[in-house]
Amino acid sequence: MIFGSGIIRGMFVTLKNFATSYFRKPDEGGLFTVEYPEKRIPLKERFRSFPFLVYDGTPENLRCTACDICARECPPKCIYVVRAADQDGRPLRRPAAFTIDYSVCMNCGMCEEVCPFDSIFMDHEFEIASQDRYRELVYTLTKLLKSNEYFNNIRPRDAQAVDKKRREAEEKKKLAAAQAAKPKLDEPPKPV
Numbered sequence: 781m782i783f784g785s786g787i788i789r790g791m792f793v794t795l796k797n798f799a800t801s802y803f804r805k806p807d808e809g810g811l812f813t814v815e816y817p818e819k820r821i822p823l824k825e826r827f828r829s830f831p832f833l834v835y836d837g838t839p840e841n842l843r844c845t846a847c848d849i850c851a852r853e854c855p856p857k858c859i860y861v862v863r864a865a866d867q868d869g870r871p872l873r874r875p876a877a878f879t880i881d882y883s884v885c886m887n888c889g890m891c892e893e894v895c896p897f898d899s900i901f902m903d904h905e906f907e908i909a910s911q912d913r914y915r916e917l918v919y920t921l922t923k924l925l926k927s928n929e930y931f932n933n934i935r936p937r938d939a940q941a942v943d944k945k946r947r948e949a950e951e952k953k954k955l956a957a958a959q960a961a962k963p964k965l966d967e968p969p970k971p972v
């Protein structure tokens with residue numbers, strides 16, 4: 781082997797990539813810089829910015845049950861959940877308050893991974909810069925809620941898979957309820 785041939789080969793690869801990057805698309809290894817914000821590269825479906833909460837139909841039908849799992853698993857502990865309660869103080873399966881401090885969130889997606897109710901997902905919205913961190917970047921429930929249509933729009937494959945899973949679970953529940961309501965044939969008749 782000639783001394784220095786590895787360096788020459790490496791430089792040739794660099795030169796080749798430099799030249800061909802002008803002709804390839806960004807996805808195929810071409811130039812991926814654009815004149816932002818006038819031009820934008822389409823985001824990938826699994827692009828992660830910050831989490832949001834999904835509701836079905838109307839915001840009252842939010843999926844979150846205030847189980848607090850996401851808050852416990854969040855590495856920098858930037859999720860705060862307060863469970864709602866009825867007039868007698870009994871806990872309800874919904875949050876009275878749900879807050880995420882986006883200035884602390886590290887976009888890891890752990891909350892989405894651990895939520896057992898398909899309620900919290902990573903958004904595509906990333907242009908949230910603000911000079912007032914406490915007023916603008918601490919997102920409360922009303923700011924966090926987004927519709928399932930929005931979710932389907934930004935992440936169609938994931939949202940459709942979740943919708944299918946939820947539909948199947950609902951059907952199973954209905955079937956089980958119908959079977960439980962049916963009188964059992966081998967049961968002795970109830971005394972009158």
Ligand code: SF4
Nearest residue numbers: 854885886888889891
């Ligand atoms: S993305 Fe990660 S850091 Fe941000 S709220 Fe979810 S778990 Fe916490």
Ligand code: SF4
Nearest residue numbers: 844845847848850895
């Ligand atoms: S978003 Fe999911 S994990 Fe977090 S409190 Fe609501 S239901 Fe529980």
